[in-house]
Amino acid sequence: MSILYFLIPLAMLFVVIAGAVFYWAVKNNQFEDLERQGLSILMDDEKPDDTRKSLKNDD
Secondary structure, rough: OOOHHHHHHHHHHHHHHHHHHHHHHHHHOOOOOOOOOHHOOOOOOOOOHHHHHHHHHHH
């Protein structure tokens, strides 16, 4: 039973730390663009520089 005197304040400390981290993340715009990183794997990469140069020379 005496362990509860240690665990309850420890749990409350964890909640306060988690709340502070969440507040910091929201304040620093960490949740502004949630889709970009997930969709980036589906997008094609840009063409390499040498391909662009050869396309310019063909004109």
